[in-house]
Amino acid sequence: MTHVLADNDTAPDTPRPADASLEPRLDSPVPEQVEAWFAIHAPAIASAVLDAIEPYRLPSVSPLAMRKLVDGHLGVIASATLLPPSIPLHVRGIGMNIADACAGSAAALTAMLRVLRTHVLGTMPPEVAALAEEPFERVLTEIAWGYAVTGEEIEAAQRSASRPEPVPNFALDPSWVVAAADQSPFALAIYDVSRGRLIAGNAALAGMFGYTLEEFDAIPDSELLGPETPDADGDVFIQLAAGVVSHVRRMMAFRHKDGHMVWFEMLAWLIRDAEGIPRQIAYTYTPQDDLIGVGEHWQYADDRFRHLSHLSPDPIFLVDEEGAIRYASPAIAQTLGIHAEDAVGMRFADFVLEEDQSGIGQLFAGGMDRARAQVRQRARLQRRDGEWRWFELSSVNMLDVPNLAGFTVQARDITERVAREAILSRQAMVDELTGLPNRRAATEHITVALERDAQGGEIHRLCVMFLDLNGFKEINDRYGHAVGDAVLAEMGRRLLVEFDEFTFVARFGGDEFVACVERTTLRRATHLARRLIHRVSAPIEVDGVRHVVSAEVGLAMSGDSLRETAALVRAADTALYAAKARRDGRPVSYTAHMDLGASPAGEAATGF
Numbered sequence: 001m002t003h004v005l006a007d008n009d010t011a012p013d014t015p016r017p018a019d020a021s022l023e024p025r026l027d028s029p030v031p032e033q034v035e036a037w038f039a040i041h042a043p044a045i046a047s048a049v050l051d052a053i054e055p056y057r058l059p060s061v062s063p064l065a066m067r068k069l070v071d072g073h074l075g076v077i078a079s080a081t082l083l084p085p086s087i088p089l090h091v092r093g094i095g096m097n098i099a100d101a102c103a104g105s106a107a108a109l110t111a112m113l114r115v116l117r118t119h120v121l122g123t124m125p126p127e128v129a130a131l132a133e134e135p136f137e138r139v140l141t142e143i144a145w146g147y148a149v150t151g152e153e154i155e156a157a158q159r160s161a162s163r164p165e166p167v168p169n170f171a172l173d174p175s176w177v178v179a180a181a182d183q184s185p186f187a188l189a190i191y192d193v194s195r196g197r198l199i200a201g202n203a204a205l206a207g208m209f210g211y212t213l214e215e216f217d218a219i220p221d222s223e224l225l226g227p228e229t230p231d232a233d234g235d236v237f238i239q240l241a242a243g244v245v246s247h248v249r250r251m252m253a254f255r256h257k258d259g260h261m262v263w264f265e266m267l268a269w270l271i272r273d274a275e276g277i278p279r280q281i282a283y284t285y286t287p288q289d290d291l292i293g294v295g296e297h298w299q300y301a302d303d304r305f306r307h308l309s310h311l312s313p314d315p316i317f318l319v320d321e322e323g324a325i326r327y328a329s330p331a332i333a334q335t336l337g338i339h340a341e342d343a344v345g346m347r348f349a350d351f352v353l354e355e356d357q358s359g360i361g362q363l364f365a366g367g368m369d370r371a372r373a374q375v376r377q378r379a380r381l382q383r384r385d386g387e388w389r390w391f392e393l394s395s396v397n398m399l400d401v402p403n404l405a406g407f408t409v410q411a412r413d414i415t416e417r418v419a420r421e422a423i424l425s426r427q428a429m430v431d432e433l434t435g436l437p438n439r440r441a442a443t444e445h446i447t448v449a450l451e452r453d454a455q456g457g458e459i460h461r462l463c464v465m466f467l468d469l470n471g472f473k474e475i476n477d478r479y480g481h482a483v484g485d486a487v488l489a490e491m492g493r494r495l496l497v498e499f500d501e502f503t504f505v506a507r508f509g510g511d512e513f514v515a516c517v518e519r520t521t522l523r524r525a526t527h528l529a530r531r532l533i534h535r536v537s538a539p540i541e542v543d544g545v546r547h548v549v550s551a552e553v554g555l556a557m558s559g560d561s562l563r564e565t566a567a568l569v570r571a572a573d574t575a576l577y578a579a580k581a582r583r584d585g586r587p588v589s590y591t592a593h594m595d596l597g598a599s600p601a602g603e604a605a606t607g608f
Contacts, residue, residue: 034132036337036384037124038078043334045119046070052115053098056108061101069097077116080139081132091139092146104151113140125385187264187285189216190271193241193278208264208287210257224254240270241278252285263288317409319348321399323364326406335413337384348409353380353388363395364407373397378418381411390418431507433485434492442506442514447565449504449518453558462518463525464568465555466576467495467532469511470583475547486542487549494535498528514572522557522589529553529587537585552579556590 049070050063057066073094080091095109102108120136121129181188187205191198198217206212211219239245247269253261264285271280309316309329315336318327328343336351352360356379366375375395380388391411398404429441437445446464453462469491476484488511495505495513504516515532517525536551554576562568571590579588 033128033385034124035078035082035339037128037132038074038081039333039339040335040337040383040385041119041123042071042074042078045116046074048115048119049074049112052111053102053108056102056105056111058101058103066101069101073097077136077139077143080142081136091142092149095143095146095148096150098143099147099150099154104147104154106151109144109147109151113144116140184284186287187283189283189285191281191283193270193281199280205285208285209254209262215257237268240268240281312410314413315411317343317348317411318398318404318406319364319395319409320406321364323347323349335383335389335411336381351381353382356380360393363393363409368397368399371397371400378414389413390415431492434489434507436492436496436513437504437506439506439508442504442508442516443565443569445504445506446516446568449516450558450563450565450568452518454563461520462516462558462568463520463522463555464558464572465515465517465525465529465532465553465587466508466572467513467515467529467536467551467553468576468580469536470550470552472511472549475549479542479545479547483542483545483547487540487547490540491536491549494538495532498531498535503528514569525555525557526587526589529555533585533587550585552576552583552585553587554579554590555587561592 046067050067053066054063057063076090076094098108098112117140121133124132181202184202184204187208188200188202189198189205190200198213201213201216205216209216236245236248236250240248247267249265249267251263252266253263256262264287267284267286269282270278271282273279309327312329313331315332316327316329317325317332320326325343325346325348328340330340332338332340332343349357349360359377359379363375363377363379366373373396377393377395379391379393381391382388390413392414393409393411395407395409398406398408429437429444431438446462449462469487472484472487475487488507491511491513492505492507495515499505499515503518506514508514515528517528520528533551533553536549539546539548541547554572554574556562556568556571556575558568562571571594574594575588575590578594579586582588
């Protein structure tokens with residue numbers, strides 16, 4: 001229930017807001033980042049307010065009704081903060097309605113104001129809060145005033161429940177009716193039912209069709225109607241006159257004075273005298289183009305598309321062949337922090353991160369030649385508050401549909417999904433025990449390193465070396481897997497100490513590690529292998545017990561016959577097999593004389 005208060009209405013002992021709070025501040029509007037912040041965080045604020053006032057909600061007010069009430073009022077709070085209204089009615093009405101739903105509980109008001117301050121000013125970025133604090137506090141003052149007035153009315157009603165209340169006079173004042181008709185933004189026409197002549201109309205009627213009222217009355221129907229005008233259904237008006245239906249509603253199109261057709265929704269009803277006899281018939285004409293701008297009626301031509309897009313939690317766009325947005329659904333406000341009407345006319349690419357622009361071009365070009373072709377792309381779009389978010393974009397070619405003539409684009413926020421995928425991708429490439437890259441990551445790195453190596457000189461080449469631990473199996477079997485895991489983890493840390501920006505190390509599996517060294521020579525690689533063997537051989541203490549392992553290393557340098565990942569890895573593994581056969585702690589370098597086929601270890605390790 002919304003209460004209407006005149007400006008001079010006061011409640012006993014209720015502080016009146018300062019007059020300054022009622023003046024619009026058109027000269028200093030709050031910047032758009034405040035508006036964006038409200039749009040993005042509205043759902044969280046609404047949930048917090050509902051939780052705070054839930055203990056005080058009357059049983060007669062359903063949770064769903066309370067939710068709709070709070071959701072609607074948050075929009076009023078945001079708008080009033082951005083541009084305080086010239087009259088306080090709608091802002092005070094928030095307090096009045098919440099008081100009705102909570103029986104005027106002072107505790108409910110306190111809880112609501114506390115939550116609003118905490119979840120708005122307390123969570124806004126400091127620079128945004130500095131802009132919003134003063135107008136927001138004025139809004140809260142108006143809300144509290146409305147709440148207090150209604151709370152006192154509720155208390156007074158409870159005290160005087162036994163006394164009959166005076167019945168208010170809700171009769172229409174003729175001067176109000178005339179003013180409402182004259183000032184209505186929608187066209188109004190009243191016809192005499194006996195003669196069918198126009199007897200009254202407002203300024204909006206003349207403005208809508210371009211005719212003076214005298215011209216509108218005199219113009220023949222044959223000139224007013226056009227080929228686009230729906231067929232007449234005069235039988236409905238017979239039912240209206242007979243009282244079978246209370247009104248008639250239909251889509252219509254009249255010819256404007258300058259020649260173009262104007263589409264509108266017509267609503268007609270009878271005006272009866274005191275004896276119930278029809279004397280006049282009233283028409284209101286609601287132009288469809290006024291909702292979106294002249295010449296763009298197509299945006300509202302398909303009601304099913306419009307309603308579905310409004311219900312979707314994901315923003316839906318209509319983008320023309322030039323990449324300009326011609327329609328945006330309301331969900332864009334919470335997703336990107338911009339109002340739908342503000343997005344119309346902008347280029348869709350303006351929201352997209354520069355390095356993702358090529359994908360956006362493919363989003364439309366990929367389906368340009370085929371009607372209903374669907375193309376999916378991922379891209380980062382920027383919210384009004386500056387944050388970049390990942391979106392999955394799905395476009396459908398609707399160029400052949402006259403009322404659309406563009407691409408429909410659905411944008412689904414997948415930022416959290418991309419973050420999870422990144423974690424899973426990293427886990428798929430990392431050895432959990434040592435934290436080093438795993439076999440898959442090593443293979444991919446060697447492939448990329450070989451591509452770089454092919455562009456380098458003949459002196460500095462790529463070296464792949466395998467390192468295998470001696471004595472690890474005995475430690476693992478005797479002391480258990482926990483100790484064995486600790487030994488492997490320590491080996492990983494020791495190997496990392498020897499690396500620079502040109503070296504990559506990974507656990508290839510079991511007690512075998514692989515290192516990839518770029519821009520090196522055989523001499524330098526051999527020297528690094530010796531250092532690795534020395535570092536690995538140092539004792540390791542686990543749970544007070546010292547353990548000693550040694551290592552064998554086999555290495556292979558890229559060259560004319562070793563340009564592929566599989567061949568280079570197999571060569572290094574063959575060299576390791578030779579080193580393990582010698583077991584003298586010295587690294588072995590692969591040579592073309594080694595028999596690759598005689599290395600069962602190589603077949604098992606490489607997997608190629």
